[in-house]
Amino acid sequence: MTARRLTTGGRIDRSLSVTVQFDQRSFSAHLGDTLGSALLAGGQQIVGRSFKYHRPRGLVAAGVEETNALVHLREGDRHEPNAQATMVEVFDGLTSTPQNAWPSLQFDAGAVNGLMSRFFGAGFYYKTFIGPFGGTKFWMFWERFIRKAAGMGRGTTLRDPDHYEKINAFCDVLIVGAGPAGIAAALAAGRRGDNVILVEQDRDLGGSLLSEPAGGPSDVWLAQAAAELSDLPNVRVLRRTTAFGAYDCEVFGLVERVQDHIRAPEKGKPRQRYWVVRTKRAILATGAIERPMVFADNDVSGVMLTSAVRTYLNRYAVLAGERIVVATNNDSAYTAAIELANSGARVTICDLRREVPAQLGENARKAGIDLRPGHAVLKVVGGKCVKAAYVVYVTPEGKAVGRSLRIDCDLVTVSGGWTPTLHLWSQRFGKPQYDRQLDTFLPPAERGAFTCVGSLVGSPSLKDSLLQGHKAGGGIGKEPALLGHADFWGRNLAPVTVITKADGSTPGKAFVDFQHDVKLADIDQAHLEGYVSVEHLKRYTTSGMATDQGKTSNLNALARMSTLRGMDIPSVGTTTFRPPYTPVALGTLVGHDRDRHLRAIRLSTIHGWHEENGAEMIDAGLWLRPWYYPASGEGINEAYIREASHVRKHVGIVDISTLGKIAVQGPDAAEFLNRVYVNGFKTLPTGKLRYGIMLREDGFVFDDGATARLGENDYFMSTTTANAAKVLANAEHLLQTAWRDLRVHVTSVTDQWAAIAIAGPKSRGVLAALAGVDLSNEVLPSNHFTHVTIAEVACRLHRMSFSGELAYELFIPAKRGREIWEALIAAGVPYNLRPYGLEAMGALRIEKGHIAGSEIDGRTTLKDLGLEGFASTKKQFVGSVLRKRPVLEDPSRPSLVGLEIIGDSSARAGSLLFAMNAPTKGHGEGWVSAVTYSPALKKNIALALLARGPQRFGETIQVVDFVGNETWQAKVVSHHFFDPEGHHQNG
Amino acid sequence: MLRIYCPVCGLRDETEFTYGEDATVRRPDISETDPKVWHEYVFIRENPRGRHKEYWHHVAGCRQWIVVERDTLTHEMFGSFLAREVTV
């Protein structure tokens, strides 16, 4: 291949020259070039190495279908593997390097695989490396080398410095593809006043018109159309944007490459933008991709798609070869051949068809082309680039007749027909229909909210494409008129792309899938072995599974299989297209939902104080909560033990704003509560609160919390932090579906109320002083609440204890939360009040034997948790029937106990329990749910679920942490370690 | 992505909703004590391939539970109603 840049023509800006790097070589290029056209113009023969055999490869295409020219683009933290050179717009300073080649692109050691290719046929790995002995060592030894050899580009471990954004959009009509049909559709729809989005993956509008010679009539039309579109305020044109996926309900995903065409994004601009478009209807005008022909050594650099060679000529002013053999089976190659001849190349057309349309033949001959009807290329000669082609007279089935003739050439272009780009349609609707005449799969023109126009539906001419688009857009305004060539794609096609010797073999390797090195022989072998369904063929040979997802290979593979099976193509089937249409950067689809913004963070209104006072925070679902407040030099263990002891001795406060809170209001609120809680709520008087437990519908424990009766029809329910949303949604479900007769409203008030627990023997003193009210047992006994005013803020004070100490829960209008917290801190000084965190709160509740999330793990019952006594026998409630299923009533189930660890060290939660002399294997007799050092008992204690637990008090058992390689002995005791009679909390 | 019509708020993205369950499954009366009936309700599903009436909760919107009829094979939607107004 001896490509060169022509001195005139093309759609490049010759006034702006840039330098790009590839394989340590500099190439000069112009704005408007792609890396692909720059490499071609610079005479770069080899642009990549294939996946399996590391064969040297050149450019095949000029667009998204390029399968060989994959490069490493940019460097450092902007490094990007597997970039298609044909889709990379040049910019000054562009750097790119070859990939999948070692030590160099020109000489790649991996190419030795190619010498052994006869042994690396389809299914190679399935048949080898099985190993002489059991186990996987043998395979895994070889697998390391295989993985290194495979894999194409190299990823990075650096953080991406660029940012991405998402935009939600809505429109009446989404038009994908701004070729002639798409533009015509956009014009018509835009004139009608529809809200239109027109999407074009290219930098410029025009589609196939950009491959017409510059300065022709289509340029005038294109310029007028573009001007009109930009004048229509209801039409949004998105260039450099790919519609990658068509999803349910007319939702499309697009990627706009906002700043990829420059060296680094400008400040404030995203590198790429992810559009989610919801449209009422969609017009697909996605065009078609040319199909290669398959013959011996068709992968040598210098075998290219005819349409690509034409694009390079007319759009980029690069003449790809001097002596060109054009191999075709249809009309569409003729215009390109003539233009190439007129540009100074010596051209031979090998047309597989014996009858060539007279006018085409005449035009070709007039241009000095050597036209050989009935001929095809049998084999290409050349190592790193094409040197000659053997052409031969063939039967209508593509089999050689007689002797072949050598034609010296530097470029072979192929044109095996066209494959409509029906990916989006197929993603949405599945299998398309086969069209015999065009030898391809076509979508129907209309289906649901989708209209397909232009080359996508095999439109016979440019004029038809324009009219289809015009009509699809609503047919408003002047019909677009633009005459194209008589050889519009797909005309008079002879449906044969595989050229063989008379015996059906090829005199060399004939490739179907270039990137994955799938040869005709592989398909033949797959057939031989029975992998004949199209999906088996694909998976067994990996044809169509490369980064181009079979854009050029699928139909040829299918055609071969259909020949082998003696069936037509539709009977063999087609594979399903999946999104994305072309690969999409992961970061693009993530946008700003990353790093600390991966998920929203939920903060108590007191959070600022915790932060300013050195609290270590911990995640609890979406919440951040104070874990502990380390004094200087303290670790977590010292801190929580100190905090917990302090509560028992003096008084502590803890931020419990994260508790779920639900207002339950209405005349039937009591009845509702009575149904969702296992215990009775009908008798709860105003001014009191009650601890309640909920079950799931299947009878397992779901959640617990206290509910206060604020007024006749007004209740305040609290839930665990973790289950707040579920409890509310479940309540709404019951009320809106099953219990529609109950007049109850439930509303989340979690955010309305900040909450602080004040615990410890001196808690009453602090609160009484601060609120200026009598809080004695007579005035405010346990499980009662009262309204208090602190710092002029009306709050509600519940007498409730989680710690087992004399304790209160103060509910404060949220926006005043921090103020009241600080007021408590100030008022607490004489009482030695200290804040405590989640870890100390955990220690206190374990000492008291209260359950929490580690015990309510979705698999425990009331009985398991020692809470059977709460269940009312006088009423039905959610879960009341299924909780009685036999397995749940089994007396040998693990149930809640306390453990006193013998010795000085703390056991670990998640350890398993075994009887003293029992072997430590199997599932054990139970497990440890929570551990702590108990400052009150001066012991390491634990909560655990142990088989027949409550019958085993006093027994010593083994506590085994296998992964921590530690075993403890522990005494089984009641889980009510601390103050079981409740003197402290009721005092 | 599904687009679900909420009778209160209009046509919205699926992400504003959470899925409930088969809306033709009727919760037994609270006084029902037969475990078989509850077993059916909690565990057994028709799971049709085709039209399916199902609950969705417009959790980020009006917080109404709605009944949507949808084809589980094609994801085509056939209309939606407030759960409390539906007699399933």
Place this chain on the structure above:
Amino acid sequence: MSHYSALSILRHGLLGNKHWPRAWRDPAPKPSYDVVIVGGGGHGLATAYYLAKEHGIRNVAVLEKGWLGGGNTGRNTTIVRSNYMMPGNTEFYERSVQMWENLSQDLNYNVMLSQRGYYYVFHSPGQGDALRRRANVMRANGIDAEFFDRAEIKKRLPFLDYSASARFPIYGAFLQSRAGTARHDAVAWGYARGADKQGVDIIQQCEVLGYIWETDKIVGVETTRGPIRANKVALAVAGHTSHLASKAGLRLPIETHLLQAFVTEPLKPLVDHVIIYGGAHFYISQSDKGGLVLGGDLDGFNSYAQRGGLPIVEHTLQSAIALMPSLSRLRLLRHWAGAVDMTMDGSPIIGKMPIEGLWLNGGWNYGGFKATPASGYCFAWTIAKGEPHPDSAEFTLSRFERGYQIDETGAGPYPKAQ
């Protein structure tokens, strides 16, 4: 049929690969069989293989409506592991991993089991405790499991996000080093070839339309290729379990949901293990071809459509970048979905159904692939002996009535939450 080996590759290569025998035959269905297995995925084919191999029952047909392995076998993310803690699951999945370890030799077909290790990264002490319990149950049952703190995991997996900007900081990780990945298609093909060799008829393009009844007993199936009689009809039709059961009048504790999977463009080795992100439902591994294989959550509503939506695409990729920020510039090559039969406790059903003549293996949730060998083995045992294999004995249909929910996640009877 020839034995596969390096030697056979050499011999056939020298002969131009023109003499490879078929991997399995393409027989026409016979009028009757001892056992008809409906479903030519991994489980159905494995069942046939073990019926023949272990129980000498060779008059067996596997009926597949499309192409072998075209359901979830060919769509899943290929992870093999045995980190289960519920009695009934632990032993079963460990049996499966042990069978996997020798499967290539057993089948003379390389299923490419790569025991790359499975790291589960956790993000809170509470999550760590729950994982420790799981790991301890594994170890107590002779299954490998290790536990690492943050410092150690940072040494082992330095490319995860340990920065201060990570939304959910990493506290540590759990490892099962014998876990890994296998080549999914190879499993279906290997079992098909193995079953075929023992005389099993594998019949593709044969859809079951209904059952042949004799009074209230099932004695065969009506198919698109005519009636086929059988003493026993066994369903192994992941994604269609309810559908085929309902034709027999059987209703199940199953909902069918979408599960998506993702693969990036191929890369040189980057991720050596299977890594699970505990901050959300997400996992990643790298295939032998170099693509990063990603998986995430269910789409969350009943569906048979086998194509997923953007919300889960976004959600999954967000997790990917949260776990490994350097993935940002790599490109997604393809995403697809499978229809998974989710049960009400997240565990499968294997056994004889209340209808005479009907056997069922289904409800694999998203865990079917790893279970393939043990599932086939135990189902074959159950069909052959008329009683469950001890390792699958808990996977009954009646367990929900009895209250034995094998609920590994504790999510309750909500399939989308399992």
Place this chain on the structure above:
Amino acid sequence: MAKKHQSPVRGTTSDGLPVTIREVELGTLTQLAGWEDFDILADGILRKQALSLPSDCRSSFRRGLTSVWRIAPDRVLVRSDTAMNFEAVDEIVTLDLSHSRVCLRLNGRGAASLLSRMVALDLSEAGFPIGTFAQTAIHHVSVLIDRVGMEEFDLCIPTTFAVSLTGFIAEHLNQVA
């Protein structure tokens, strides 16, 4: 009180349109909810305050500094600058939610454009005219969005998410000091 963005956040969207984000006083927020005769009863209560019950759940009723949003068929939210004493009526329950939401005001030529980066609503003039509100999600958090002007939106955000969500919204702007 959670850390506020004390000063407004100013910046431009990536397409160069200016937006200012500032927290403004929410005032009082009261929910009225009822059952069968909700329309009549709630309307009666509101009329005593010279307000009325909107007929649908998409248009906001506004009078002076008071807004009424019908957030469900049987619920309304009333936002006002001063506390309102709604008459107690059987079969209507009231709930003070003043502390449960924070109000974020977005204004500027890029306000709709900024929101469209996070909200799946058609915010065009025709799709979301002034006087329209919607309950939707931003970053998976429930928010109520009220279009108060062509270039101005009020967002009612759950109080505990306010800091994080404000940060998330601001992340979408190219901020200027």
